[in-house]
Amino acid sequence: MRNAFADELTMLANSDERVVLLSGDIGNRLFDTFKSVADGRFYNCGIAEANMMGVAAGMALSGLRPFVYTITPFTTTRCFEQIRVDVCYHKAPVVIVGTGSGLSYAELGATHHSLEDLAIMRTLPGMNIYAPCDTTELRLIMREVMQDNAPAYIRIGKKGEPNIHSSPPALKRGKAIVVRPGEQVALLAVGNMVAETLQAAEFLARQGVAAEVVSFHTVKPLDAEYLAQARERFSLLVTVEEHSRIGGFGSAVGEWSVAEDSRVPLLSFGTADEFMHEVGHQAYARKRYGLTAEHIAAQVLSRLSQQQS
Amino acid sequence: MDEISITELETTAAQLRARIVANSSQSSTPHLGTCLSCVDILTALYFSVLRINPEQPRDPLRDRCILSKGHGAPALFQVLAERGYYAHEKMKHYGEDGGIFAEHPPTPEYLPGIEAATGSLGHGLPIGLGMALSGRVNRESYNVFVVLGDGECNEGSVWESAMMASSQQVSNLCAIVDFNKWQATGRSQDILSLDPLVDKWRAFGWNAIEVDGHDTAALLEALSKFPADNHKPTAIVAHTVKGKGVSFMEDDNNWHYRIPTADEVELAKRELGIEG
Numbered sequence: 104m105r106n107a108f109a110d111e112l113t114m115l116a117n118s119d120e121r122v123v124l125l126s127g128d129i130g131n132r133l134f135d136t137f138k139s140v141a142d143g144r145f146y147n148c149g150i151a152e153a154n155m156m157g158v159a160a161g162m163a164l165s166g167l168r169p170f171v172y173t174i175t176p177f178t179t180t181r182c183f184e185q186i187r188v189d190v191c192y193h194k195a196p197v198v199i200v201g202t203g204s205g206l207s208y209a210e211l212g213a214t215h216h217s218l219e220d221l222a223i224m225r226t227l228p229g230m231n232i233y234a235p236c237d238t239t240e241l242r243l244i245m246r247e248v249m250q251d252n253a254p255a256y257i258r259i260g261k262k263g264e265p266n267i268h269s270s271p272p273a274l275k276r277g278k279a280i281v282v283r284p285g286e287q288v289a290l291l292a293v294g295n296m297v298a299e300t301l302q303a304a305e306f307l308a309r310q311g312v313a314a315e316v317v318s319f320h321t322v323k324p325l326d327a328e329y330l331a332q333a334r335e336r337f338s339l340l341v342t343v344e345e346h347s348r349i350g351g352f353g354s355a356v357g358e359w360s361v362a363e364d365s366r367v368p369l370l371s372f373g374t375a376d377e378f379m380h381e382v383g384h385q386a387y388a389r390k391r392y393g394l395t396a397e398h399i400a401a402q403v404l405s406r407l408s409q410q411q412s
Numbered sequence: 413m414d415e416i417s418i419t420e421l422e423t424t425a426a427q428l429r430a431r432i433v434a435n436s437s438q439s440s441t442p443h444l445g446t447c448l449s450c451v452d453i454l455t456a457l458y459f460s461v462l463r464i465n466p467e468q469p470r471d472p473l474r475d476r477c478i479l480s481k482g483h484g485a486p487a488l489f490q491v492l493a494e495r496g497y498y499a500h501e502k503m504k505h506y507g508e509d510g511g512i513f514a515e516h517p518p519t520p521e522y523l524p525g526i527e528a529a530t531g532s533l534g535h536g537l538p539i540g541l542g543m544a545l546s547g548r549v550n551r552e553s554y555n556v557f558v559v560l561g562d563g564e565c566n567e568g569s570v571w572e573s574a575m576m577a578s579s580q581q582v583s584n585l586c587a588i589v590d591f592n593k594w595q596a597t598g599r600s601q602d603i604l605s606l607d608p609l610v611d612k613w614r615a616f617g618w619n620a621i622e623v624d625g626h627d628t629a630a631l632l633e634a635l636s637k638f639p640a641d642n643h644k645p646t647a648i649v650a651h652t653v654k655g656k657g658v659s660f661m662e663d664d665n666n667w668h669y670r671i672p673t674a675d676e677v678e679l680a681k682r683e684l685g686i687e688g
Contacts (some may be wrong), residue, residue: 142547143452143549146545146580149575149576151569151572151574151576152571152574153538153568153572153624154569154572154573154576155539157539157573158542160538160539160542161528161541161543161544161545162542163542164539165542165547166546167546167549169542184532185535185538185569188532188535189528190537193520193528193529194548204567273566274486
């Protein structure tokens with residue numbers, strides 16, 4: 104996803120002189136092409152994220168369209184107050200990009216995990232939150248945010264994520280995309296968990312359960328329209344995210360359910376309320392928190408059979 | 413705006429001080445000491461230095477000024493009205509529920525003349541730096557001024573910004589520190605060591621100028637050295653007195669929060685030579 108981000112941004116910068124890139128001292132060589140295309144529009148802001156976010160806001164208030172890029176915790180939790188005051192309070196069209204989100208950098212330890220970013224960003228008025236499932240969605244989202252004159256946060260993985268879409272789908276802010284239609288249960292997934300969730304649907308199919316898989320590339324604003332019809336069609340809505348079960352996408356769906364008095368049963372998958380202290384790669388960490396296709400499928404089956412009994 | 417004399421600027425500053433003191437009393441708005449310490453700086457900027465047109469508050473080519481020490485907003489609100497961004501009448505309901513005039517500046521869309529909603533300290537310089545860099549990207553030759561408090565210089569973001577402004581050679585950025593030697597609960601030097609403040613800015617790669625922040629001629633002389641032709645940003649460390657202009661408020665930190673009585677307002681006006 105990182106390479107697609109750099110490539111798409113270079114194209115955007117080529118056609119729009121307002122595009123500037125602020126990096127928090129990462130992406131060595133990644134932005135070489137960007138720099139050659141957009142001379143004077145790349146700023147390495149050093150390891151000083153509070154300043155970087157304020158600078159981005161000042162640029163956005165002066166008519167530029169800054170993208171701020173660094174590892175997710177440092178572009179979200181580290182400078183949350185600057186995002187709240189400088190960006191959102193001012194409705195400054197800054198695009199914040201967090202790379203290595205969720206457990207992408209599991210092996211780097213909890214300092215580099217981002218399992219709270221969706222939760223805190225969701226609380227900010229006017230913030231649009233995106234989590235693309237693959238490079239196709241990422242590119243479309245980047246074009247989409249350029250059309251909006253509003254703050255945005257894009258949560259991306261690292262590299263080597265599988266492609267979900269074989270051709271570019273129609274992508275609109277706040278409109279979820281059904282990537283696999285089904286009739287019995289809806290699996291609503293965010294970002295890099297869509298691939299794993301599709302596998303879970305595969306397992307379920309083998310058990311005779313037709314699961315619908317949906318990419319909620321926009322976490323905020325939430326696609327209430329999809330949810331409204333899903334509550335009529337399904338007896339169970341399942342949320343899957345590489346994020347804490349507190350405050351993220353699952354919570355957003357829960358809030359929707361309460362507000363709508365939907366009474367539709369919900370099942371949420373995410374990380375536990377703890378820091379991971381042991382070392383492990385992403386696959387290990389996902390397994391630890393039950394974020395695997397096998398575990399998701401088994402839990403869904405179990406819940407469905409309880410409903411039938 | 414026509415050339416304005418030092419005497420006229422001093423008269424304007426005295427009138428603004430009287431308005432600020434009266435408004436604090438009427439609306440029970442605190443931070444009087446900090447407002448009075450920055451009045452001469454704001455007067456020099458808004459009435460002599462800034463290339464602004466109150467009738468075109470969003471002109472892309474305007475100079476920008478951010479009051480980063482946002483709790484000085486009661487002073488800024490009076491300055492902007494006096495400068496013609498809106499009528500003084502607009503502040504009739506100052507401090508009342510549902511209004512926009514209170515203790516800190518609102519966002520720009522709610523009040524002409526405001527460049528950034530400050531109040532949380534340490535935000536103005538990064539935002540100002542972003543605006544100054546935008547001028548470079550957009551090939552516009554405006555200048556950006558950021559007025560900081562000395563207590564505000566506790567914030568690490570100020571120094572993050574100072575380093576980046578220096579490495580990027582942002583010569584169209586000017587930071588002015590209202591160095592009144594106090595912060596909310598004590599002497600700024602005792603709380604977090606600030607001294608030597610001028611040397612700090614210099615060490616961070618800025619042109620640093622030290623000046624009496626209540627000497628209008630000296631302030632204008634310092635501001636005339638900006639922008640410098642050595643590619644460095646400029647910091648003006650302005651020595652000021654909290655509560656300046658009203659003898660019983662000067663250098664008394666109780667006036668960070670105290671509200672003057674009607675009698676004290678009259679006394680202050682008399683000292684400032686303002687009738688009525």
